Amino acid sequence: xATKKQIIIPIVILAAGVAAMAGFSSMKKxxxxxxxxDNTPIVAVSNISVAPMTLEVSSHGMVTPKYETQLIAxxxxxxxxxSDTFVRGGFIKKNQLLARIDPNDYQAALxxxxxxxxxxxxxxxxxxxxxxxxxxxxxxxxxxxxxxxxLRKPQLAQELARVKAAxxxxxxxxxxxxxxxxxxxxxxxxxxRDIGLGSFVSIGSKIGHVLATATAEVRLPVADxxxxxxxxxxxxxxxxxxGVYAGKATQWSATIVRNEGVVDKKSRMGYLVAELNxxxxxxxxxxxxxxLRFGSYINAKIIGxxxxxxxxxxxxxxxxxEVAILDSDSKLHYVSIDIxxxxxxxxxxxxxxxxxDRLIISSLDYPVDGMKLAxxxxxxxxxxxxxxxxxxETQMANNKESGE
Numbered sequence: 001x002a003t004k005k006q007i008i009i010p011i012v013i014l015a016a017g018v019a020a021m022a023g024f025s026s027m028k029k030x031x032x033x034x035x036x037x038d039n040t041p042i043v044a045v046s047n048i049s050v051a052p053m054t055l056e057v058s059s060h061g062m063v064t065p066k067y068e069t070q071l072i073a074x075x076x077x078x079x080x081x082x083s084d085t086f087v088r089g090g091f092i093k094k095n096q097l098l099a100r101i102d103p104n105d106y107q108a109a110l111x112x113x114x115x116x117x118x119x120x121x122x123x124x125x126x127x128x129x130x131x132x133x134x135x136x137x138x139x140x141x142x143x144x145x146x147x148x149x150x151l152r153k154p155q156l157a158q159e160l161a162r163v164k165a166a167x168x169x170x171x172x173x174x175x176x177x178x179x180x181x182x183x184x185x186x187x188x189x190x191x192x193r194d195i196g197l198g199s200f201v202s203i204g205s206k207i208g209h210v211l212a213t214a215t216a217e218v219r220l221p222v223a224d225x226x227x228x229x230x231x232x233x234x235x236x237x238x239x240x241x242x243g244v245y246a247g248k249a250t251q252w253s254a255t256i257v258r259n260e261g262v263v264d265k266k267s268r269m270g271y272l273v274a275e276l277n278x279x280x281x282x283x284x285x286x287x288x289x290x291x292l293r294f295g296s297y298i299n300a301k302i303i304g305x306x307x308x309x310x311x312x313x314x315x316x317x318x319x320x321x322e323v324a325i326l327d328s329d330s331k332l333h334y335v336s337i338d339i340x341x342x343x344x345x346x347x348x349x350x351x352x353x354x355x356x357d358r359l360i361i362s363s364l365d366y367p368v369d370g371m372k373l374a375x376x377x378x379x380x381x382x383x384x385x386x387x388x389x390x391x392x393e394t395q396m397a398n399n400k401e402s403g404e
Contacts (some may be wrong), residue, residue: 012133016263027231028373040372040373041364041371041373041374041376042362042373042374042375042376043326043358043360043362043373043374043375043376044346044360044361044362044375044376045325045326045329045358045359045361045375046164046358046359046361047357047358047359048307048311048325048353048354048355048356048357048359049311049355050309050310050311050353050354050355050359051310051311051371052307052308052309052310052311053306053307053311053348054303054304054305054306054307055304055306055307055340055341055348056301056302056303056304056307057222057226057229057230057231057234057301057302057304058218058299058300058301058302059220059221059222059272059299059301059302060221060297060298060299060300061218061219061220061221061274061297061300062174062218062219062295062296062298063216063217063218063220063276063279063292063293063294063295063296063298064216064218064294064295065211065212065213065215065216065217065294066212066214066215066217066275067186067212067215068191068210068211068212069185069188069209069210069212069213070206070208070209071098071182071206071207071208071209071371072204072205072206072207073101073182073201073202073203073204073205073206073207074176074179074203075101075179075180075203076101076200076201076202077101077102077103077105077106077107077180077200077201078101078102078198078199078200078201079099079100079102079195079196079197079199079200079201080100080101080102080196080197080198080219081097081099081100082099082195082197083096083098083099083196083197084274085098085190086098086099086192086193086208087190087191088191088192088193089188089189089190089281090189090190091187091188091189091213091282092184092187092188092189092190092210093187094184094185094186095183095184095205096183096184097181097182097183098182098183098184098207098208099181099182099195099207100180100181100182101179101180101181101182102156102180102299103177103180103181104178104382105110106173106176106179106180107177109173109176109177110170110173110174110177111175112173113166113169113170113172113173114144114170114173116161116166116169117167117169119166119168120159120162120163120165120166121163121166123159123162124156124159124160124162124163126159127152127155127156127158127159129153130155131152131153131155131156137381138217157227159398161371162194168307180273182207182208184210185210185336186212186214187212187213187282188210188211188212188213189211189213189280189294190208190209190210191208191209191210191211192208192209193207193208193210194206194207194208194382195207199301204369211294213278213279213280213282213340214277214278215275215279216275216276216279216292216294217273217274217275217276218241218254218273218274218275218276218298218300219238219260219271219273220239220256220266220271220272220273220274220302221267221269221271222234222268222269222270222271222272222302223269223270224263224269226271227270227380229304229305229341229375230302230305231304231305233259234256234257234259234272234302234304235256235257235259235272236255236256236257237255237256237272237302237303237304238253238254238255238256238300238302238303239253239254239255239256239300239303239323240252240253240299240300240301240303241253241254241273241274241276241292241298241299241300242298242299242300243292243296243297243298243299245290245291245292246290248290249364250290252276252279252289252292253276254274254275254276254300255274255275255276256272256273256274256302257273257274257275257298258272258273259271259272259273260272260273265376272302274300276292279291279292279293279294280292289334294333305339307348307350309350310348310349310350311348311349311353312342312343312346312347312348313337313346313347313349313353313359314345314346314347314361315342315345315346315347316345317359317360318337318339318347321336321337321339322334322335322336322337323335323337323352323353323359323360324351324359324360324364324367325357325358325359325360326358326360326373326375330371330372330373330374330375331370331371331372332360332364332367332368332369332370332371332373333369333370334369335352335353335357336352337349337351337352337353338350338352353372360373362376
């Protein structure tokens with residue numbers, strides 16, 4: 001039978017354990033409450049601006065003269081005169097004398113031809129007079145009819161033919177004499193000169209090469225699928241030509257005058273031809289505009305169709321013809337758009353977006369139409385407010401401690 005001591009000791013030990021447990025429990029700090037975490041996805045947006053837009057088609061090309069001529073000698077002889085402006089790069093006027101071939105032989109030939117024509121005319125007049133005499137004589141004879149030969153009509157025809165041949169010789173001599181003067185066919189720039197003073201040239205010899213300065217042309221390659229953005233396939237469209245002159249980017253205005261109407265076998269591109277009047281600005285009233293030199297490589301922007309309302313959207317934001325926008329309730333919403341064309345890394349959108357729409361430009365892991373979103377700017381403002389509140393509490397605590 002257990003004694004009283006054996007019963008009390010376990011009870012005391014148990015009570016001591018309970019008291020120790022209660023003491024330890026009272027020493028524990030209650031767990032801090034964690035603030036609720038907002039898992040709303042944060043996005044960045046770009047405000048859409050819708051405005052009228054003019055489409056442009058980009059191209060490039062080389063500036064060439066509309067007309068160029070290889071000057072060829074048409075008579076033989078020695079070069080006895082050269083113009084000071086007949087040098088490479090020189091500008092010349094229409095009909096300006098460039099060079100002269102020795103004209104002495106051709107002047108003599110002209111005098112000879114004129115003398116032959118005078119002799120032929122005298123012979124013709126003599127034959128006409130003889131024919132009249134023969135006709136009077138035959139009128140006195142009434143029993144027979146005169147023949148063509150008796151009236152000297154064959155002789156008259158022969159003298160007429162000689163006069164015409166003499167006239168042709170005079171014209172030929174005059175033309176050869178004119179050809180001793182090498183003149184400019186139009187206002188031009190000298191591209192090359194192939195003769196010198198004292199050179200002997202024969203028929204067919206090259207004299208020089210000239211480039212017309214009145215009009216410049218630029219052949220612009222354009223892909224077939226770009227023609228749909230140009231009215232009348234680009235004919236009469238305005239063109240902005242951009243190039244470099246004296247180390248500075250310069251712009252000129254031109255006009256598309258024709259479509260060549262064929263596809264190049266190698267490049268598979270069609271060609272539009274742009275023209276620019278007075279490329280060297282020789283007739284300009286002032287020298288503010290830089291000349292557009294032949295041989296220059298330029299970039300071109302052909303002005304195309306106008307769109308009443310359009311905007312640019314980054315191409316990577318378009319998925320299956322739709323883009324994501326943030327509506328007034330800060331929810332994601334997909335809208336269908338009408339893409340007119342691709343322009344570099346962007347697409348031109350004509351319908352589907354309105355002025356002021358907020359286009360979502362951030363990437364989302366699992367976007368769902370109608371999901372709640374938060375703007376990056378709003379999140380930043382909340383964080384700044386929290387930082388300001390913490391700073392205020394810290395300042396108040398410091399002031400309180402310093403007061404104590």
